[in-house]
Amino acid sequence: MKKNQIPGQIILAAEEIPKQWYNIKADMPNRPPAAISPRTHQPVTADELNAIFPMGVIEQEVTTERYIDIPAEVMEKYRLFRSTPLHRAYELEKALGTPARIYYKYEGTNPSGSHKLNSAVAQAYYNKTAGMKRIVTETGAGQWGTALAMATKMFEMDCTVYMVKVSYQQKPYRRSIMQLYGAEVIASPSNLTEIGRQILSKTPDTNGSLGDAIAEAVEIAATNKDANYALGSVLDHVILHQTIIGQEAKKQMELVDEYPDIIIGCNGGGSNFSGLAFPFLKDKFDGKADAKFIAVEAAACPKLTKGVYTYDYGDSVGMAPIAKMYSLGHSFRPSGIHAGGLRYHGDSPLLSQVYHDGFITAEAVNQTEVFESALLFAQKELIVPAPESAHAICQAVKEAEKCKESGEEKVILFNLSGHGYFDMTAYDMYLQGHIVDDIPGLDGEILRAQDEIKDIGV
Amino acid sequence: MKKNQIPGQIILAAEEIPKQWYNIKADMPNRPPAAISPRTHQPVTADELNAIFPMGVIEQEVTTERYIDIPAEVMEKYRLFRSTPLHRAYELEKALGTPARIYYKYEGTNPSGSHKLNSAVAQAYYNKTAGMKRIVTETGAGQWGTALAMATKMFEMDCTVYMVKVSYQQKPYRRSIMQLYGAEVIASPSNLTEIGRQILSKTPDTNGSLGDAIAEAVEIAATNKDANYALGSVLDHVILHQTIIGQEAKKQMELVDEYPDIIIGCNGGGSNFSGLAFPFLKDKFDGKADAKFIAVEAAACPKLTKGVYTYDYGDSVGMAPIAKMYSLGHSFRPSGIHAGGLRYHGDSPLLSQVYHDGFITAEAVNQTEVFESALLFAQKELIVPAPESAHAICQAVKEAEKCKESGEEKVILFNLSGHGYFDMTAYDMYLQGHIVDDIPGLDGEILRAQDEIKDIGV
Numbered sequence: 001m002k003k004n005q006i007p008g009q010i011i012l013a014a015e016e017i018p019k020q021w022y023n024i025k026a027d028m029p030n031r032p033p034a035a036i037s038p039r040t041h042q043p044v045t046a047d048e049l050n051a052i053f054p055m056g057v058i059e060q061e062v063t064t065e066r067y068i069d070i071p072a073e074v075m076e077k078y079r080l081f082r083s084t085p086l087h088r089a090y091e092l093e094k095a096l097g098t099p100a101r102i103y104y105k106y107e108g109t110n111p112s113g114s115h116k117l118n119s120a121v122a123q124a125y126y127n128k129t130a131g132m133k134r135i136v137t138e139t140g141a142g143q144w145g146t147a148l149a150m151a152t153k154m155f156e157m158d159c160t161v162y163m164v165k166v167s168y169q170q171k172p173y174r175r176s177i178m179q180l181y182g183a184e185v186i187a188s189p190s191n192l193t194e195i196g197r198q199i200l201s202k203t204p205d206t207n208g209s210l211g212d213a214i215a216e217a218v219e220i221a222a223t224n225k226d227a228n229y230a231l232g233s234v235l236d237h238v239i240l241h242q243t244i245i246g247q248e249a250k251k252q253m254e255l256v257d258e259y260p261d262i263i264i265g266c267n268g269g270g271s272n273f274s275g276l277a278f279p280f281l282k283d284k285f286d287g288k289a290d291a292k293f294i295a296v297e298a299a300a301c302p303k304l305t306k307g308v309y310t311y312d313y314g315d316s317v318g319m320a321p322i323a324k325m326y327s328l329g330h331s332f333r334p335s336g337i338h339a340g341g342l343r344y345h346g347d348s349p350l351l352s353q354v355y356h357d358g359f360i361t362a363e364a365v366n367q368t369e370v371f372e373s374a375l376l377f378a379q380k381e382l383i384v385p386a387p388e389s390a391h392a393i394c395q396a397v398k399e400a401e402k403c404k405e406s407g408e409e410k411v412i413l414f415n416l417s418g419h420g421y422f423d424m425t426a427y428d429m430y431l432q433g434h435i436v437d438d439i440p441g442l443d444g445e446i447l448r449a450q451d452e453i454k455d456i457g458v
Numbered sequence: 459m460k461k462n463q464i465p466g467q468i469i470l471a472a473e474e475i476p477k478q479w480y481n482i483k484a485d486m487p488n489r490p491p492a493a494i495s496p497r498t499h500q501p502v503t504a505d506e507l508n509a510i511f512p513m514g515v516i517e518q519e520v521t522t523e524r525y526i527d528i529p530a531e532v533m534e535k536y537r538l539f540r541s542t543p544l545h546r547a548y549e550l551e552k553a554l555g556t557p558a559r560i561y562y563k564y565e566g567t568n569p570s571g572s573h574k575l576n577s578a579v580a581q582a583y584y585n586k587t588a589g590m591k592r593i594v595t596e597t598g599a600g601q602w603g604t605a606l607a608m609a610t611k612m613f614e615m616d617c618t619v620y621m622v623k624v625s626y627q628q629k630p631y632r633r634s635i636m637q638l639y640g641a642e643v644i645a646s647p648s649n650l651t652e653i654g655r656q657i658l659s660k661t662p663d664t665n666g667s668l669g670d671a672i673a674e675a676v677e678i679a680a681t682n683k684d685a686n687y688a689l690g691s692v693l694d695h696v697i698l699h700q701t702i703i704g705q706e707a708k709k710q711m712e713l714v715d716e717y718p719d720i721i722i723g724c725n726g727g728g729s730n731f732s733g734l735a736f737p738f739l740k741d742k743f744d745g746k747a748d749a750k751f752i753a754v755e756a757a758a759c760p761k762l763t764k765g766v767y768t769y770d771y772g773d774s775v776g777m778a779p780i781a782k783m784y785s786l787g788h789s790f791r792p793s794g795i796h797a798g799g800l801r802y803h804g805d806s807p808l809l810s811q812v813y814h815d816g817f818i819t820a821e822a823v824n825q826t827e828v829f830e831s832a833l834l835f836a837q838k839e840l841i842v843p844a845p846e847s848a849h850a851i852c853q854a855v856k857e858a859e860k861c862k863e864s865g866e867e868k869v870i871l872f873n874l875s876g877h878g879y880f881d882m883t884a885y886d887m888y889l890q891g892h893i894v895d896d897i898p899g900l901d902g903e904i905l906r907a908q909d910e911i912k913d914i915g916v
Binding site: 009011014079080109110111112113150153154172173176177180182281375378379382383384415419421422424425427431435 | 467469473537538567568570571608611612630631634635637638639640667833836837840841843877879880882883885886889
């Protein structure tokens, strides 16, 4: 057993919670280019962003300062649920018979159930200080909507969530919990927005999509002066807020005298992977350590492993700013997978840049192997993982099995970004054998969607 | 602000987790009389109990030693989820405008979501060391079944859960999560037991009841030599295991230089109230402190406030041992309330004795006021409470409001025994105005049920 290790959680004392966020732009060799306005085809200006974002957030989107102080009011809220525990996965290790030592940072202990709350609290704070009375957003899987509902409640603001209609119908508990925190939850597309009415007049029976919901939320924010919009991933300021995860994890690994050889996170829009990885990536830039980083995506939405590094719209309807990122094409429609948070067509520009520059690697994994490792993890470590987070578990298991073959005692660290207690329908389907890997027409759909962005004009 | 207090969780260091359970029988002035065998009408013998319980548990049922060492193997599992956090409810205090200081011990952080895991782990361990391969139990609301499924998985045993049919149908996610932890979950009554077949032949369309499920589980345990039965509340050994809660809470209160004036827990079979209260009650016996203790029951199942202190069957069909306790009568049928864990007709004999002797008090509260305070709590403290636990919140709010009137700065401590993320159906009903307080025919039903136990023959 390593120094200081007894089976159980590795907890950071309250005074050890980091008081600054880490900004990778201070250290990365190449920075991603500025986002482009879809209207002017020139770099997006602060004024344009200010129509839907507060200045506090816009400043964080562009700053290159290495460390950004976490405001006292945000720290006060963070202390309600942070630090989060670091666990050594003793039981999982035993079950795998691996010489690897597996650690996971568990972000599901807060009442919203995922890491999303780290950015929701910060964004609610900056909107509150900018005088906003309401934040409007979209949610698909529901983790972001829940986190923002909770964060706005903390700062006594209103919250409106456009929830993709199919999720609204299939995940009534996710809807209830947002309502319980006082949020107004609207099935999207709705009759409450111009874009919603247009969509419904063309396709009255649509199930909705994340792209539609974003468009509705942005419309409301842009046309109401006391309402702003908030995004739960992808953008630089969101990634910044999530670096509290990796900074805590570094301190916790130090407490047990360890440093990871392999760092793993699942990858939808990039915020949970980057939140854990970037503070460790700094050590790689500084030449202090040489861990391997693995962003794990769903095989059904393989933007890093099958996408291209290009300029593309941030949303699916061509209204959001155009960013340079790995993308499958903004019109790409993933098949119905049970990890709603990994269905985004593109990726964080920061993550895309470090992937392009070879500092991190990526793997795509299939649903059935994901649920298989989720079940093993739940039975051994006793936490039901969110299907998204289970993608990270799946890769961690693969790496641990490689160690078993080679006899190497590698240290593996992954981000368990949220729990799956609201995802029991998916587990039920898996237990009944109804989850399959077949993704008919994937390659054709990627070709089609990428063809559409050839002439994007940037 | 009191010494050492910053907003946030009050966490006990790993080495401070208590290593012994506290046995109130060493200190209570009057001990409850021994349980009576329903067959012989003589005190139940260890041999009779041994048909369904391991000796380790039976010894704990009768011992009067003050402190019982927690076995190393149980401590190892406890460390996976203990200590649990103590929170000061700053936001709730602010919302109520009370001078009271409100603290809550949160037992919902473990993956099963409630305090039940404290006893499930211990019982699984004693059964494992007794050579058992399987534990059979019943579950109504689902918290106990989930905890036992998880605990048996920890010790690599099988688990069979007879789940009341109506819950099996209405709470599919509770069923799924037990299955996910490898448990066999059977809708009760079933065709797999003699008693189940009898019930079904008489009432083929029955929704089942906790009494039926207990009877089926006990039958399987009694007729299989490598299977035992386990109960999640009521019995002395279960209460014993739960005292880890109150012992931790005492240390945590000391960390912030506080001692509670009022100690509150909800009361179904007595295990979560007693688990928090008994270590503090010791100080009352010792003349060191004089806190007020309040066991909070559902107005629809008011065993302490409207029941009698008498001998009654532990189950609803008259097969279990007869114990002296507060009871509404074992055939009492509570109306359909949304706190399934509070529907038990009787109460822990230990709790009943200290209530009878005037050391603790009781209050009955109504559903709508319970959900009203649950909603306030969720919006202010950001944790969705289990409807059962919300009964404790409701009383804490009432006490805090009294302090507001009187200007007294009392210290209130309550047990938040579990989260309500699997109870969103009930919250949905409340938000839609479908939860009412009307309990038609309650008094008549109590009279009828109490009449039945007049001639119990003990």
